[in-house]
Amino acid sequence: MTTIDIALDSERASMRQLPDVLTFIESPPGMAPLTTFRLAAIDEFGYLFTLRSAQADGVRLFAVSPSVYFPAYGPAVSREVRDALGMADEVDPTLLAIVNPGEDRATTVNLLAPIVVDPTTGNAAQVVLDGHEWPLRAPLVAA
Template structure:
């Protein structure tokens, strides 16, 4: 892990990500100057990282409803302080975002969890496009 990543605020998982129970702490490492792509990188194993992005530039109408039990698990006092990140899969022909299971981070408590939304209409592989 780079020295810069070690200086970043550590994000504690309120609930481990599915399939990764041993990874409890992550950092968000910005990958470009625009702040559109990040690596959600495990402190325990820096080789474990997920490509994530804020959904707004790609899916401006995306507004997931966060359940009260998630707010409680994150120790959230103000839902407006939540950071929503979608997990990205970069492919040769297209790049997709998982809109069904975003990672929600409370900016104040620095607690996070990946949430499977109750809205079953959200796609797991939404094609990412950006209007410039």
């Protein structure tokens, strides 16, 4: 299994490795029936990534490690999500956030619905958080 280095902060003091293949337990919204995506780094820092469908050519999403750009970001992952991913109690989930590139508007990040990844298995789920603390379209600024 190949792994990808993910920065968990802008100084890269905390890093984590994720499998390069993520298997969603349910298709991400708007992506049905796709569930398998290849994770690849765009930069050498572990900040920006692509998720390319392993099932449909040409389907690509951009993602970031949200805590790099939004240091206060740290939503709790529910027991229900952890159980659905088959995540062991001692495993800390890794979060990714989908980037919405802007051509004539600002590039934004979806902090309301992060991708939760079990770093040991690559099992993933995009979950909508409860409440209104995190925006659907947070402006992306340089780390």
